[in-house]
Amino acid sequence: MAKKFEELRSRMAPESRARAESRAQAMLAEMPLNELRQARGLSQKMLATVLHVQQPSIAKLEKRTDMYLSTLRSHIEAMGGELEVIARFPDGAIKIRNFSDLDNGAAAR
Template identity: 35%
Template sequence: MARTLKDIVNEMPKERQEKIQTRTDELILEVTLQQLRKKLGISQTDLAEILKVTQASVSKQERQSDMQISTLCQIIRAMGGTLKVTASIPGKGEFELKQFEECGQ
């Protein structure tokens, strides 16, 4: 009988299982703007109306890999959220950058 992935993971040392679970949790939270919008049940048309732009503009923004923080903030706020900018420095920790604090309000 074939072994399942669950069987293989269960045979691993607990420490390795915990690392796998931690990374799985991280990946679940990583989404694109389009995925986030869809997960929230918001159409591009609805988002465009809130932002007072065209649906084509929303589509273009979702495909961008580089945008201003203020633009990203407006999109997140239009979806009902707040944006926090965090810097992760290996061995030093994570730091929320306060200069963007007003963006989320």
């Protein structure tokens, strides 16, 4: 007989629950564009309308592994978000405002 998830979870050690929660949050923090769009409650057609393109263009874009940052920025902004590019180094992280001007060397937070 199948057990309810909540019942199984209640039997887990607190450390295991914390570890599972941490992994779940990490998975939610990283996702492909198509999953991000779906999580935002948008269809490809809805996003295509906002971007003034055809739906197949959205499908093609979501499958790409390489694209211009301007294209990605438009896609993210159409979903109501903001794209940030952060360069991570051993001694800190820098948010890149554009590719010729760094944020005065301030570490991104």
